[in-house]
Amino acid sequence: MEIIKTVVIGAGTMGNGITHVMAQSGFSVTMVDVSREALDRGMGIINKNLARMVSKEKITENSKNETLGRITTATDLDEAVKDADLVVEAVNENFELKEKIFRQLDLNAPAGCILASNTSSISITKLGAVTGRAGRVIGMHFFNPVPVMKLVEVVRGLDTLDEVNDAVVEMSKKLGKEPVPVNDYPGFVSNRVLMPMINEAIFCVHEGVGTPENIDNVMKLGMAHPMGPLRLADFIGLDVCLDILNVLYEGFRDPKYRPCPLLVKMVDAGKLGDKTGQGFYTTA
Ligand SMILES: NC(=O)c1ccc[n+]([C@@H]2O[C@H](COP(=O)([O-])OP(=O)(O)OC[C@H]3O[C@@H](n4cnc5c(N)ncnc54)[C@H](O)[C@@H]3O)[C@@H](O)[C@H]2O)c1
Structure with a gap:
């Protein structure tokens, strides 16, 4: 056609x-x-x-x-x-x-x-x-x-x-x-693969495994990602990341998609990433 x-x-x-x-x-x-x-x-x-x-x-x-x-x-x-x-x-x-x-x-x-x-x-x-x-x-x-x-x-x-x-x-x-x-399954391929990685990076901040800069540097320098997962999360919007994780969590009913409590808290606080100037990085 x-x-x-x-x-x-x-x-x-x-x-x-x-x-x-x-x-x-x-x-x-x-x-x-x-x-x-x-x-x-x-x-x-x-x-x-x-x-x-x-x-x-x-x-x-x-x-x-x-x-x-x-x-x-x-x-x-x-x-x-x-x-x-x-x-x-x-x-x-x-x-x-x-x-x-x-x-x-x-x-x-x-x-x-x-x-x-x-x-x-x-x-x-x-x-x-x-x-x-x-x-x-x-x-x-x-x-x-x-x-x-x-x-x-x-x-x-x-x-x-x-x-x-x-x-x-x-x-x-x-x-x-x-x-x-x-x-058609929750998150398709893009977000089903990306969001658990971002969520895991947030858990690493939450548990004190590393600072946002260090976590992003590991992924940039070791895995050749052009942008670290936390920088990317700020760019996408933390509220959008949380919404998509909830779609995965509810869609599959699998605890592996449980949004990190730190992500929930940051969204509650209005720290949504680049769009508010504050997320894992301060841009304003
Ligand atoms: N922003 C991204 O990075 C991104 C990436 C991929 C997919 N998406 C998806 O694309 C869609 C749009 O996202 P966005 O970031 O462009 O949103 P946006 O908020 O920038 O734009 C949405 C627009 O839709 C208009 N709108 C609302 N109700 C309408 C209606 N009844 N009729 C016509 N227009 C109406 C609003 O006035 C607004 O201009 C969403 O489904 C989002 O999940 C967004």
């Missing part, structure tokens, strides 16, 4: 990044948000990132303008999706909110349209089940910052059709990404 018209829902960190790569790859894309301010902010970020690419001579001024010309913005979701081939949902990580949007998409998008979610941890099978087209629902998990990171984790729900999986793999390649197909 050919994908021509795309819609991205959410103009935040991920939504504006996904819109950027789609438009730069030649797709016409409508970015939808409930908030006009969020759309303006998202467009501002896309503009700034494209301008930086021009100044580094990675793209021309002309190609920047062509990319911007392929993007429209909208606040009316039902209208925006009525001729879409692919919708990528990137609203806040909240099941009730995503469920409502998927029901709405099912009612308003054409029958053949693929409904993808950029969720980090919500079950694709569960999102598919609230629609009448579970076969056309799939995870398209991009990584932050989207224009830079190569991976798209393509997540198949229990009922996702082969042709939909294949179309999303092809689409991801057209976006210059490297798609990796995985099946």
Whole structure:
């Protein structure tokens, strides 16, 4: 199936990044948000990132303008999706909110349209089940910052059709990404492997095994990780790490995913990492 018209829902960190790569790859894309301010902010970020690419001579001024010309913005979701081939949902990580949007998409998008979610941890099978087209629902998990990171984790729900999986793999390649197909289980592959490592690093701080700097240096210098797990946790957001660990813990009912009490305490204290300036490191 050919994908021509795309819609991205959410103009935040991920939504504006996904819109950027789609438009730069030649797709016409409508970015939808409930908030006009969020759309303006998202467009501002896309503009700034494209301008930086021009100044580094990675793209021309002309190609920047062509990319911007392929993007429209909208606040009316039902209208925006009525001729879409692919919708990528990137609203806040909240099941009730995503469920409502998927029901709405099912009612308003054409029958053949693929409904993808950029969720980090919500079950694709569960999102598919609230629609009448579970076969056309799939995870398209991009990584932050989207224009830079190569991976798209393509997540198949229990009922996702082969042709939909294949179309999303092809689409991801057209976006210059490297798609990796995985099946839908809590945390997919990325967070199922990453979060226990981050949690264990936090347990090492909690038990006084090492300082955050020393723990990160062990992983950087000994395991060739570009960034230590605690620095990465601050970057992702400690609240987001805790939410994902809880998804793993509840999803598998296995104590090996139990969030470290120090992580819980830091989130309770509002020390959420880079976004608040305080986490395992102080950035503000
Ligand atoms: N930030 C990351 O590093 C990252 C990485 C991978 C995946 N994700 C996932 O991507 C999704 C989005 O995360 P984010 O960091 O971009 O969030 P964000 O908070 O930056 O942006 C969310 C946007 O969704 C908009 N929104 C809320 N309700 C809406 C609705 N009903 N219709 C349209 N827009 C609506 C908000 O106004 C906001 O602009 C989440 O599911 C998250 O788990 C995030």
